[in-house]
Amino acid sequence: MDSAVSLKAGLVPLTTLHFSSNDLADIRAQLEKKQAEAPALFRHLPCVLDLSSLDPNLLTLADLQQLCRDCGLLPVAVRNAGNEWQAQAEALHLADLGKGTSRAAARQQDTQATDSGNETSPPARAVKIHTGNIRSGQQLYNDGDLIIFGMVSAGAEVLATGDIHIYGTLRGRALAGVKGDESAIIACQQFDPELVAIAGQYRLFEEQQEQRQQPVAVSLQDGTLNITSV
Amino acid sequence: MAKIIVVTSGKGGVGKTTTSAAFSTALAMKGHKTVVIDFDVGLRNLDLVMGCERRVVYDFVNVVQGEASLKQALIKDKRLPNLFVLPASQTRDKDALNPEGVEKVLNELSADFDYIVCDSPAGIEHGAHMALYYAEEAIIVTNPEVSSVRDSDRIIGILQSKSRLAEQGKSVKEHLLLTRYNPERVERGEMLSVQDVEEILAIPLLGVIPESEAVLKASNQGVPVVHDAESDAGQAYDDAVARYLGEDRPHRFLEKQKKGFLKRVFGG
Numbered sequence: 001m002d003s004a005v006s007l008k009a010g011l012v013p014l015t016t017l018h019f020s021s022n023d024l025a026d027i028r029a030q031l032e033k034k035q036a037e038a039p040a041l042f043r044h045l046p047c048v049l050d051l052s053s054l055d056p057n058l059l060t061l062a063d064l065q066q067l068c069r070d071c072g073l074l075p076v077a078v079r080n081a082g083n084e085w086q087a088q089a090e091a092l093h094l095a096d097l098g099k100g101t102s103r104a105a106a107r108q109q110d111t112q113a114t115d116s117g118n119e120t121s122p123p124a125r126a127v128k129i130h131t132g133n134i135r136s137g138q139q140l141y142n143d144g145d146l147i148i149f150g151m152v153s154a155g156a157e158v159l160a161t162g163d164i165h166i167y168g169t170l171r172g173r174a175l176a177g178v179k180g181d182e183s184a185i186i187a188c189q190q191f192d193p194e195l196v197a198i199a200g201q202y203r204l205f206e207e208q209q210e211q212r213q214q215p216v217a218v219s220l221q222d223g224t225l226n227i228t229s230v
Numbered sequence: 231m232a233k234i235i236v237v238t239s240g241k242g243g244v245g246k247t248t249t250s251a252a253f254s255t256a257l258a259m260k261g262h263k264t265v266v267i268d269f270d271v272g273l274r275n276l277d278l279v280m281g282c283e284r285r286v287v288y289d290f291v292n293v294v295q296g297e298a299s300l301k302q303a304l305i306k307d308k309r310l311p312n313l314f315v316l317p318a319s320q321t322r323d324k325d326a327l328n329p330e331g332v333e334k335v336l337n338e339l340s341a342d343f344d345y346i347v348c349d350s351p352a353g354i355e356h357g358a359h360m361a362l363y364y365a366e367e368a369i370i371v372t373n374p375e376v377s378s379v380r381d382s383d384r385i386i387g388i389l390q391s392k393s394r395l396a397e398q399g400k401s402v403k404e405h406l407l408l409t410r411y412n413p414e415r416v417e418r419g420e421m422l423s424v425q426d427v428e429e430i431l432a433i434p435l436l437g438v439i440p441e442s443e444a445v446l447k448a449s450n451q452g453v454p455v456v457h458d459a460e461s462d463a464g465q466a467y468d469d470a471v472a473r474y475l476g477e478d479r480p481h482r483f484l485e486k487q488k489k490g491f492l493k494r495v496f497g498g
Contacts, residue, residue, distance in 0.1 A: 132390070133432055134387075135383050135384060135386050135387025135390065136380050136381075136383040136384040136387060137354075137383075137384045137387055137388075138387045138391070151432060153380075153383045153387075153430070154380060154383070154430075155380055155383070155384065156387075171430070
Protein backbone atom coordinates (compact mmCIF):
# COMPACT_ATOMS: atom_id res chain seq x y z
CA MET A 1 0.00 0.00 0.00
CA ASP A 2 1.44 3.33 -1.00
CA SER A 3 1.46 6.04 1.60
CA ALA A 4 -1.35 8.53 1.22
CA VAL A 5 1.02 11.44 0.99
CA SER A 6 4.66 11.91 0.19
CA LEU A 7 6.82 14.99 0.37
CA LYS A 8 9.08 15.80 -2.51
CA ALA A 9 11.35 18.76 -2.91
CA GLY A 10 11.42 20.25 -6.38
CA LEU A 11 12.33 23.35 -8.29
CA VAL A 12 9.34 25.12 -9.69
CA PRO A 13 9.74 28.29 -11.70
CA LEU A 14 7.80 31.18 -10.24
CA THR A 15 7.29 34.61 -11.68
CA THR A 16 8.34 37.44 -9.41
CA LEU A 17 6.70 40.86 -9.55
CA HIS A 18 9.00 43.79 -8.85
CA PHE A 19 7.38 47.14 -8.21
CA SER A 20 8.88 50.52 -8.76
CA SER A 21 5.87 52.59 -7.79
CA ASN A 22 3.69 52.76 -4.69
CA ASP A 23 0.74 54.01 -6.70
CA LEU A 24 -1.85 51.25 -7.07
CA ALA A 25 -3.41 52.92 -10.10
CA ASP A 26 -0.04 52.98 -11.85
CA ILE A 27 0.60 49.36 -11.05
CA ARG A 28 -2.87 48.39 -12.23
CA ALA A 29 -2.50 50.25 -15.51
CA GLN A 30 0.79 48.52 -16.30
CA LEU A 31 -0.36 45.07 -15.24
CA GLU A 32 -3.47 45.38 -17.35
CA LYS A 33 -1.36 46.38 -20.32
CA LYS A 34 0.85 43.31 -19.83
CA GLN A 35 -2.22 41.13 -19.40
CA ALA A 36 -3.64 42.38 -22.68
CA GLU A 37 -0.36 41.45 -24.40
CA ALA A 38 -0.36 37.88 -23.08
CA PRO A 39 -3.77 36.91 -21.70
CA ALA A 40 -2.93 33.19 -21.65
CA LEU A 41 0.15 33.77 -19.52
CA PHE A 42 -1.83 35.73 -16.95
CA ARG A 43 -4.52 33.13 -16.41
CA HIS A 44 -4.02 32.01 -12.78
CA LEU A 45 -0.29 32.60 -13.01
CA PRO A 46 1.20 31.91 -9.59
CA CYS A 47 3.58 34.68 -8.63
CA VAL A 48 5.74 36.11 -5.89
CA LEU A 49 5.45 39.73 -4.82
CA ASP A 50 8.76 41.42 -4.19
CA LEU A 51 8.03 44.04 -1.55
CA SER A 52 11.52 45.52 -1.31
CA SER A 53 10.68 48.89 -2.85
CA LEU A 54 7.13 49.24 -1.51
CA ASP A 55 6.20 51.43 1.43
CA PRO A 56 3.70 49.93 3.92
CA ASN A 57 2.50 53.42 4.79
CA LEU A 58 1.32 54.07 1.24
CA LEU A 59 -0.51 50.86 0.38
CA THR A 60 -1.76 47.65 1.97
CA LEU A 61 -0.86 44.15 0.93
CA ALA A 62 -4.55 43.21 0.74
CA ASP A 63 -5.13 45.87 -1.93
CA LEU A 64 -2.07 44.73 -3.86
CA GLN A 65 -3.21 41.12 -3.71
CA GLN A 66 -6.69 42.00 -4.92
CA LEU A 67 -5.23 44.05 -7.76
CA CYS A 68 -3.08 41.11 -8.86
CA ARG A 69 -6.08 38.78 -8.73
CA ASP A 70 -8.11 41.21 -10.83
CA CYS A 71 -5.40 40.90 -13.46
CA GLY A 72 -5.49 37.11 -13.40
CA LEU A 73 -2.41 36.62 -11.24
CA LEU A 74 -2.36 34.34 -8.24
CA PRO A 75 0.02 35.73 -5.60
CA VAL A 76 1.30 32.85 -3.47
CA ALA A 77 4.17 34.40 -1.57
CA VAL A 78 6.14 37.52 -0.77
CA ARG A 79 9.85 38.21 -0.88
CA ASN A 80 12.03 40.81 0.76
CA ALA A 81 9.21 41.59 3.15
CA GLY A 82 10.40 43.71 6.05
CA ASN A 83 9.02 43.33 9.57
CA GLU A 84 6.33 45.90 8.87
CA TRP A 85 4.85 43.58 6.23
CA GLN A 86 4.91 40.33 8.21
CA ALA A 87 1.53 40.67 9.98
CA GLN A 88 -0.25 41.52 6.72
CA ALA A 89 1.37 38.65 4.80
CA GLU A 90 0.43 36.20 7.52
CA ALA A 91 -3.17 37.39 7.62
CA LEU A 92 -3.46 36.92 3.84
CA HIS A 93 -1.87 33.44 3.96
CA LEU A 94 1.02 34.49 1.76
CA ALA A 95 4.22 32.52 2.29
CA ASP A 96 7.35 34.49 3.13
CA LEU A 97 10.21 33.42 0.88
CA GLY A 98 12.68 35.53 2.78
CA LYS A 99 15.33 37.75 1.27
CA GLY A 100 15.96 37.23 -2.39
CA THR A 101 17.78 38.95 -5.13
CA SER A 102 15.92 42.18 -5.42
CA ARG A 103 17.13 44.73 -7.86
CA ALA A 104 16.98 47.46 -5.24
CA ALA A 105 18.99 45.43 -2.75
CA ALA A 106 21.53 44.47 -5.35
CA ARG A 107 21.91 48.07 -6.42
CA GLN A 108 22.33 49.11 -2.81
CA GLN A 109 25.06 46.55 -2.33
CA ASP A 110 26.80 47.76 -5.43
CA THR A 111 26.78 51.32 -4.20
CA GLN A 112 27.99 50.32 -0.78
CA ALA A 113 30.87 48.41 -2.28
CA THR A 114 31.89 51.40 -4.38
CA ASP A 115 31.47 53.76 -1.46
CA SER A 116 33.72 51.87 0.84
CA GLY A 117 36.21 51.43 -1.99
CA ASN A 118 36.56 47.74 -1.29
CA GLU A 119 37.72 45.84 -4.34
CA THR A 120 36.72 42.38 -3.23
CA SER A 121 36.33 40.06 -6.20
CA PRO A 122 33.01 38.16 -6.34
CA PRO A 123 33.17 34.66 -4.90
CA ALA A 124 34.20 32.04 -7.48
CA ARG A 125 31.29 30.02 -8.84
CA ALA A 126 31.31 26.26 -8.72
CA VAL A 127 31.81 24.79 -12.19
CA LYS A 128 30.34 21.47 -13.17
CA ILE A 129 31.73 19.76 -16.24
CA HIS A 130 29.58 17.14 -17.88
CA THR A 131 30.99 14.93 -20.61
CA GLY A 132 28.37 13.25 -22.75
CA ASN A 133 25.03 14.01 -24.31
CA ILE A 134 21.99 15.12 -22.34
CA ARG A 135 19.15 13.06 -23.76
CA SER A 136 15.49 13.85 -24.07
CA GLY A 137 13.83 13.76 -20.64
CA GLN A 138 17.06 14.27 -18.72
CA GLN A 139 17.73 17.32 -16.61
CA LEU A 140 21.04 18.70 -15.44
CA TYR A 141 21.35 21.40 -12.80
CA ASN A 142 24.29 23.15 -11.21
CA ASP A 143 24.47 25.82 -8.60
CA GLY A 144 27.21 27.66 -10.48
CA ASP A 145 28.42 27.32 -14.08
CA LEU A 146 27.71 24.37 -16.29
CA ILE A 147 30.00 23.15 -19.05
CA ILE A 148 28.77 20.38 -21.30
CA PHE A 149 30.95 18.46 -23.73
CA GLY A 150 28.17 16.99 -25.80
CA MET A 151 24.78 17.93 -27.13
CA VAL A 152 21.54 18.78 -25.37
CA SER A 153 18.72 16.91 -27.14
CA ALA A 154 15.23 18.18 -27.80
CA GLY A 155 13.18 17.55 -24.67
CA ALA A 156 16.22 17.80 -22.37
CA GLU A 157 16.78 20.66 -19.94
CA VAL A 158 19.96 22.19 -18.54
CA LEU A 159 19.84 24.74 -15.73
CA ALA A 160 22.51 26.71 -13.92
CA THR A 161 22.60 29.62 -11.52
CA GLY A 162 25.58 30.87 -13.53
CA ASP A 163 26.62 30.44 -17.17
CA ILE A 164 25.94 27.50 -19.45
CA HIS A 165 28.49 26.51 -22.09
CA ILE A 166 27.64 23.74 -24.51
CA TYR A 167 30.33 22.28 -26.78
CA GLY A 168 27.80 20.72 -29.12
CA THR A 169 24.30 21.34 -30.39
CA LEU A 170 21.63 22.84 -28.15
CA ARG A 171 18.25 21.46 -29.22
CA GLY A 172 16.52 21.40 -25.83
CA ARG A 173 16.08 24.04 -23.15
CA ALA A 174 18.85 26.00 -21.49
CA LEU A 175 18.16 28.21 -18.47
CA ALA A 176 21.05 30.24 -17.09
CA GLY A 177 21.05 32.53 -14.07
CA VAL A 178 18.05 30.70 -12.64
CA LYS A 179 18.45 32.46 -9.30
CA GLY A 180 18.35 35.86 -10.90
CA ASP A 181 21.90 36.49 -12.08
CA GLU A 182 21.36 38.79 -15.04
CA SER A 183 25.00 38.66 -16.09
CA ALA A 184 24.78 34.94 -16.84
CA ILE A 185 25.24 33.83 -20.45
CA ILE A 186 24.49 30.79 -22.57
CA ALA A 187 26.93 29.77 -25.27
CA CYS A 188 26.80 26.82 -27.62
CA GLN A 189 28.37 25.58 -30.83
CA GLN A 190 25.15 24.95 -32.72
CA PHE A 191 22.00 26.76 -31.80
CA ASP A 192 18.62 25.12 -32.41
CA PRO A 193 16.91 25.36 -29.00
CA GLU A 194 13.33 24.99 -27.86
CA LEU A 195 13.82 27.67 -25.23
CA VAL A 196 16.57 29.77 -23.70
CA ALA A 197 16.23 31.82 -20.54
CA ILE A 198 18.47 34.08 -18.48
CA ALA A 199 17.37 35.24 -15.04
CA GLY A 200 13.77 34.41 -15.85
CA GLN A 201 13.67 36.21 -19.22
CA TYR A 202 12.88 33.52 -21.69
CA ARG A 203 12.41 33.11 -25.38
CA LEU A 204 10.79 30.28 -27.30
CA PHE A 205 11.88 29.28 -30.77
CA GLU A 206 9.00 28.04 -32.80
CA GLU A 207 10.66 28.84 -36.09
CA GLN A 208 14.01 27.41 -37.03
CA GLN A 209 16.84 29.78 -36.38
CA GLU A 210 19.00 31.43 -39.00
CA GLN A 211 21.93 30.88 -36.66
CA ARG A 212 21.05 27.20 -36.44
CA GLN A 213 24.42 25.88 -37.51
CA GLN A 214 26.52 28.60 -35.92
CA PRO A 215 28.17 29.13 -32.58
CA VAL A 216 25.97 31.49 -30.62
CA ALA A 217 26.06 33.41 -27.35
CA VAL A 218 22.96 34.55 -25.51
CA SER A 219 23.10 37.33 -22.97
CA LEU A 220 20.69 39.61 -21.16
CA GLN A 221 20.89 43.35 -21.71
CA ASP A 222 18.38 45.76 -20.23
CA GLY A 223 15.81 43.04 -19.85
CA THR A 224 16.05 41.71 -23.42
CA LEU A 225 17.75 38.56 -24.60
CA ASN A 226 20.52 39.18 -27.08
CA ILE A 227 21.37 36.34 -29.39
CA THR A 228 24.61 36.85 -31.26
CA SER A 229 26.70 34.69 -33.53
CA VAL A 230 30.23 34.39 -32.26
CA MET B 231 28.83 -16.54 -21.24
CA ALA B 232 26.11 -15.15 -23.42
CA LYS B 233 25.96 -11.60 -24.67
CA ILE B 234 22.70 -9.92 -23.60
CA ILE B 235 21.20 -7.66 -26.28
CA VAL B 236 18.06 -5.58 -25.79
CA VAL B 237 15.97 -4.47 -28.76
CA THR B 238 14.23 -1.29 -27.68
CA SER B 239 12.79 1.97 -29.02
CA GLY B 240 10.55 3.80 -26.56
CA LYS B 241 7.88 4.21 -29.23
CA GLY B 242 5.55 1.40 -30.24
CA GLY B 243 5.04 0.00 -33.71
CA VAL B 244 8.49 0.82 -35.04
CA GLY B 245 9.61 -2.77 -35.55
CA LYS B 246 11.08 -4.06 -32.27
CA THR B 247 9.50 -7.49 -32.50
CA THR B 248 10.23 -7.85 -36.22
CA THR B 249 13.82 -6.87 -35.49
CA SER B 250 14.12 -9.22 -32.49
CA ALA B 251 12.87 -12.10 -34.62
CA ALA B 252 15.04 -11.29 -37.63
CA PHE B 253 18.11 -10.54 -35.57
CA SER B 254 17.99 -13.68 -33.46
CA THR B 255 17.20 -15.81 -36.53
CA ALA B 256 20.16 -14.35 -38.43
CA LEU B 257 22.48 -14.91 -35.44
CA ALA B 258 21.37 -18.54 -35.33
CA MET B 259 21.78 -18.91 -39.10
CA LYS B 260 25.35 -17.73 -38.71
CA GLY B 261 26.00 -20.54 -36.24
CA HIS B 262 25.47 -18.84 -32.85
CA LYS B 263 23.28 -20.48 -30.25
CA THR B 264 20.62 -17.86 -29.60
CA VAL B 265 17.55 -17.38 -27.45
CA VAL B 266 15.04 -14.60 -27.95
CA ILE B 267 12.88 -13.52 -24.98
CA ASP B 268 9.55 -11.70 -25.24
CA PHE B 269 9.39 -9.09 -22.44
CA ASP B 270 6.06 -7.75 -23.65
CA VAL B 271 4.00 -9.47 -20.96
CA GLY B 272 0.29 -9.13 -21.64
CA LEU B 273 0.76 -8.25 -25.32
CA ARG B 274 2.52 -11.38 -26.50
CA ASN B 275 3.55 -11.06 -30.17
CA LEU B 276 6.99 -12.53 -30.67
CA ASP B 277 5.64 -16.10 -30.78
CA LEU B 278 3.44 -15.11 -33.74
CA VAL B 279 6.28 -13.53 -35.68
CA MET B 280 8.48 -16.55 -34.90
CA GLY B 281 5.66 -18.90 -35.93
CA CYS B 282 5.54 -20.87 -32.70
CA GLU B 283 2.29 -19.57 -31.17
CA ARG B 284 0.69 -23.00 -31.09
CA ARG B 285 3.52 -24.51 -29.12
CA VAL B 286 3.44 -22.23 -26.08
CA VAL B 287 2.82 -24.24 -22.91
CA TYR B 288 4.77 -22.41 -20.23
CA ASP B 289 6.06 -18.87 -20.53
CA PHE B 290 8.63 -16.39 -19.23
CA VAL B 291 6.46 -15.35 -16.27
CA ASN B 292 6.02 -18.97 -15.18
CA VAL B 293 9.80 -19.36 -15.14
CA VAL B 294 10.43 -16.06 -13.35
CA GLN B 295 7.93 -17.03 -10.67
CA GLY B 296 9.29 -20.55 -10.33
CA GLU B 297 6.19 -22.31 -11.66
CA ALA B 298 8.02 -23.98 -14.53
CA SER B 299 11.60 -24.78 -15.46
CA LEU B 300 13.40 -23.05 -18.29
CA LYS B 301 13.59 -26.33 -20.15
CA GLN B 302 9.80 -26.59 -20.09
CA ALA B 303 9.25 -23.06 -21.32
CA LEU B 304 11.89 -22.77 -24.06
CA ILE B 305 10.51 -23.43 -27.53
CA LYS B 306 12.90 -24.82 -30.11
CA ASP B 307 12.64 -23.19 -33.52
CA LYS B 308 11.26 -25.39 -36.30
CA ARG B 309 13.85 -24.36 -38.85
CA LEU B 310 17.02 -23.70 -36.92
CA PRO B 311 18.36 -26.15 -34.34
CA ASN B 312 20.29 -23.53 -32.34
CA LEU B 313 17.46 -21.00 -31.98
CA PHE B 314 15.05 -20.89 -29.04
CA VAL B 315 12.11 -18.68 -28.09
CA LEU B 316 11.01 -17.80 -24.55
CA PRO B 317 7.47 -16.46 -24.99
CA ALA B 318 5.73 -13.89 -22.81
CA SER B 319 2.56 -14.53 -20.89
CA GLN B 320 -0.61 -13.17 -22.44
CA THR B 321 -2.73 -13.35 -19.30
CA ARG B 322 -0.50 -11.46 -16.87
CA ASP B 323 0.78 -7.91 -16.74
CA LYS B 324 4.23 -6.37 -16.70
CA ASP B 325 4.40 -6.25 -12.89
CA ALA B 326 4.72 -10.03 -12.91
CA LEU B 327 8.40 -9.52 -13.79
CA ASN B 328 10.82 -8.71 -11.00
CA PRO B 329 14.55 -7.92 -11.28
CA GLU B 330 15.68 -10.90 -9.19
CA GLY B 331 13.59 -13.37 -11.17
CA VAL B 332 14.72 -11.95 -14.51
CA GLU B 333 18.35 -12.03 -13.42
CA LYS B 334 18.04 -15.67 -12.39
CA VAL B 335 16.60 -16.64 -15.78
CA LEU B 336 19.24 -14.66 -17.67
CA ASN B 337 22.03 -16.24 -15.62
CA GLU B 338 20.69 -19.69 -16.30
CA LEU B 339 20.40 -19.00 -20.04
CA SER B 340 23.79 -17.37 -20.09
CA ALA B 341 25.55 -20.64 -19.33
CA ASP B 342 24.03 -22.31 -22.38
CA PHE B 343 23.73 -19.68 -25.09
CA ASP B 344 25.95 -17.32 -27.12
CA TYR B 345 23.35 -14.56 -27.47
CA ILE B 346 20.27 -13.58 -25.49
CA VAL B 347 18.03 -11.18 -27.41
CA CYS B 348 15.48 -9.32 -25.26
CA ASP B 349 12.43 -7.98 -27.12
CA SER B 350 11.37 -4.93 -25.10
CA PRO B 351 7.81 -3.65 -24.82
CA ALA B 352 7.13 -0.07 -25.90
CA GLY B 353 7.21 2.70 -23.32
CA ILE B 354 9.63 3.56 -20.56
CA GLU B 355 7.84 1.92 -17.67
CA HIS B 356 8.50 -1.23 -15.66
CA GLY B 357 8.34 -3.68 -18.59
CA ALA B 358 10.81 -1.75 -20.73
CA HIS B 359 13.02 -1.21 -17.71
CA MET B 360 13.12 -4.95 -16.98
CA ALA B 361 14.07 -5.67 -20.61
CA LEU B 362 16.96 -3.22 -20.69
CA TYR B 363 18.27 -3.46 -17.13
CA TYR B 364 20.66 -6.38 -17.65
CA ALA B 365 21.60 -5.56 -21.27
CA GLU B 366 25.21 -5.25 -22.35
CA GLU B 367 24.32 -4.03 -25.83
CA ALA B 368 21.25 -2.27 -27.16
CA ILE B 369 19.73 -2.10 -30.59
CA ILE B 370 17.77 1.13 -30.81
CA VAL B 371 15.05 0.64 -33.41
CA THR B 372 14.02 3.98 -34.90
CA ASN B 373 11.74 5.06 -37.72
CA PRO B 374 12.79 8.08 -39.79
CA GLU B 375 10.17 10.22 -38.14
CA VAL B 376 10.46 12.92 -35.46
CA SER B 377 8.44 11.33 -32.66
CA SER B 378 10.24 8.01 -33.01
CA VAL B 379 13.60 9.78 -32.95
CA ARG B 380 12.72 11.70 -29.82
CA ASP B 381 11.53 8.55 -28.03
CA SER B 382 14.73 6.77 -29.04
CA ASP B 383 16.70 9.65 -27.58
CA ARG B 384 14.75 9.24 -24.35
CA ILE B 385 15.39 5.51 -24.18
CA ILE B 386 19.13 6.06 -24.81
CA GLY B 387 19.10 8.40 -21.82
CA ILE B 388 17.49 5.69 -19.72
CA LEU B 389 20.03 3.09 -20.90
CA GLN B 390 22.78 5.50 -19.88
CA SER B 391 21.38 6.12 -16.42
CA LYS B 392 19.23 3.21 -15.28
CA SER B 393 20.75 0.03 -16.72
CA ARG B 394 22.85 -2.22 -14.52
CA LEU B 395 26.03 -1.36 -16.43
CA ALA B 396 25.29 2.36 -16.00
CA GLU B 397 24.82 1.84 -12.27
CA GLN B 398 28.25 0.20 -12.21
CA GLY B 399 29.73 3.20 -13.99
CA LYS B 400 30.09 1.36 -17.32
CA SER B 401 28.06 1.85 -20.46
CA VAL B 402 25.75 -0.17 -22.63
CA LYS B 403 26.98 -0.40 -26.22
CA GLU B 404 24.39 1.24 -28.46
CA HIS B 405 23.55 0.47 -32.07
CA LEU B 406 21.15 2.44 -34.23
CA LEU B 407 18.88 0.46 -36.52
CA LEU B 408 16.76 2.59 -38.80
CA THR B 409 13.67 0.72 -39.97
CA ARG B 410 10.87 1.41 -42.47
CA TYR B 411 13.20 3.61 -44.50
CA ASN B 412 11.83 4.86 -47.77
CA PRO B 413 14.48 6.64 -49.92
CA GLU B 414 11.86 8.07 -52.28
CA ARG B 415 10.04 9.83 -49.46
CA VAL B 416 13.36 11.05 -48.07
CA GLU B 417 14.13 12.53 -51.48
CA ARG B 418 10.76 14.28 -51.50
CA GLY B 419 11.55 15.71 -48.05
CA GLU B 420 8.72 13.82 -46.34
CA MET B 421 10.95 11.62 -44.24
CA LEU B 422 14.08 12.20 -42.16
CA SER B 423 17.26 11.00 -43.85
CA VAL B 424 19.81 8.62 -42.34
CA GLN B 425 22.13 11.60 -41.83
CA ASP B 426 19.43 13.57 -39.97
CA VAL B 427 18.74 10.73 -37.56
CA GLU B 428 22.42 9.97 -37.02
CA GLU B 429 23.06 13.62 -36.24
CA ILE B 430 20.27 13.85 -33.69
CA LEU B 431 20.90 10.56 -31.91
CA ALA B 432 24.70 10.51 -32.22
CA ILE B 433 25.13 6.75 -31.88
CA PRO B 434 26.77 4.38 -34.40
CA LEU B 435 24.56 3.17 -37.26
CA LEU B 436 24.22 -0.60 -37.44
CA GLY B 437 21.89 -0.78 -40.41
CA VAL B 438 19.03 0.63 -42.42
CA ILE B 439 16.04 -1.60 -43.16
CA PRO B 440 13.95 -0.42 -46.10
CA GLU B 441 10.17 -0.20 -45.87
CA SER B 442 9.15 -3.48 -47.44
CA GLU B 443 6.07 -5.53 -48.16
CA ALA B 444 8.09 -8.59 -47.25
CA VAL B 445 8.00 -7.63 -43.57
CA LEU B 446 4.22 -7.76 -43.19
CA LYS B 447 4.06 -10.98 -45.18
CA ALA B 448 6.78 -12.52 -43.00
CA SER B 449 5.02 -11.51 -39.77
CA ASN B 450 1.70 -12.91 -40.87
CA GLN B 451 3.24 -16.18 -41.98
CA GLY B 452 5.32 -16.50 -38.82
CA VAL B 453 8.57 -16.72 -40.76
CA PRO B 454 11.21 -14.16 -39.71
CA VAL B 455 12.00 -11.98 -42.71
CA VAL B 456 15.67 -13.04 -42.96
CA HIS B 457 14.48 -16.41 -44.24
CA ASP B 458 13.26 -14.53 -47.30
CA ALA B 459 16.70 -14.07 -48.86
CA GLU B 460 15.17 -12.50 -51.97
CA SER B 461 13.60 -9.60 -50.10
CA ASP B 462 15.35 -6.28 -49.54
CA ALA B 463 14.39 -6.21 -45.85
CA GLY B 464 15.70 -9.75 -45.36
CA GLN B 465 19.00 -8.83 -46.97
CA ALA B 466 19.24 -5.63 -44.97
CA TYR B 467 18.76 -7.53 -41.68
CA ASP B 468 21.36 -10.07 -42.78
CA ASP B 469 23.78 -7.21 -43.48
CA ALA B 470 23.06 -5.63 -40.10
CA VAL B 471 23.76 -8.85 -38.22
CA ALA B 472 26.94 -9.47 -40.23
CA ARG B 473 28.04 -5.94 -39.32
CA TYR B 474 27.15 -6.59 -35.69
CA LEU B 475 29.41 -9.65 -35.78
CA GLY B 476 32.27 -7.55 -37.08
CA GLU B 477 32.00 -7.95 -40.85
CA ASP B 478 32.49 -4.84 -42.96
CA ARG B 479 29.52 -4.51 -45.28
CA PRO B 480 28.48 -1.31 -47.07
CA HIS B 481 25.04 0.14 -46.31
CA ARG B 482 22.49 -0.65 -49.02
CA PHE B 483 18.96 0.49 -49.89
CA LEU B 484 19.75 4.12 -49.07
CA GLU B 485 19.15 5.37 -52.62
CA LYS B 486 16.04 5.37 -54.71
CA GLN B 487 15.98 2.30 -56.96
CA LYS B 488 16.46 3.32 -60.56
CA LYS B 489 13.88 1.68 -62.72
CA GLY B 490 15.49 -0.55 -65.36
CA PHE B 491 14.78 -0.22 -69.08
CA LEU B 492 12.29 -3.11 -69.15
CA LYS B 493 10.44 -1.80 -66.10
CA ARG B 494 10.14 1.60 -67.69
CA VAL B 495 8.77 0.09 -70.89
CA PHE B 496 6.43 -2.47 -69.33
CA GLY B 497 5.69 -0.73 -66.03
CA GLY B 498 6.05 -2.43 -62.69
